[in-house]
Amino acid sequence: MAVRALRGAIQIDENSRDAILEGTTELINAVMDRNTITTDDLISVIFTATPDLDAEFPAYAARQLGFTDVPLLCTTEIGVPGAMPRVLRLMAHAEIDRPRSELHHCYLRGAAALRRDLPQ
Ligand SMILES: O=C(O)C(=O)C[C@]1(C(=O)O)C=C[C@@H](O)C=C1
Numbered sequence: 001m002a003v004r005a006l007r008g009a010i011q012i013d014e015n016s017r018d019a020i021l022e023g024t025t026e027l028i029n030a031v032m033d034r035n036t037i038t039t040d041d042l043i044s045v046i047f048t049a050t051p052d053l054d055a056e057f058p059a060y061a062a063r064q065l066g067f068t069d070v071p072l073l074c075t076t077e078i079g080v081p082g083a084m085p086r087v088l089r090l091m092a093h094a095e096i097d098r099p100r101s102e103l104h105h106c107y108l109r110g111a112a113a114l115r116r117d118l119p120q
Pocket of ligand 1: 007008009077089114115
């Protein structure tokens with residue numbers, strides 16, 4: 001079984017608990033659905049939030065979705081001056097028997113502008 005890395009990002013509207021939980025849920029669901037994987041396939045998930053998002057841990061949304069036995073970690077993205085604000089990112093490692101070229105990395109809402117080189 002191959003280990004693959006999946007990336008995703010979403011820009012949210014505000015630094016509130018609801019916005020972080022809703023945005024994280026949308027992002028996780030997009031990555032899982034587009035790559036047709038379940039929590040059983042996941043090895044670990046790392047979340048980052050830009051320094052302007054501190055109202056909730058994105059991992060809390062993942063646990064609410066049932067990621068109870070998946071190792072999770074939240075950390076802060078580098079605060080590069082001028083970088084896009086209010087962005088939640090994830091990096092998931094999963095067991096997927098497909099070539100890297102068939103994976104779907106998900107950049108949602110305003111975050112689509114971060115990786116225009118990727119097919120949407
Ligand atoms: O992929 C993203 O989310 C980006 O913002 C792009 C990028 C990059 O330059 O490759 C920049 C910062 C992130 O930590 C990861 C990757």
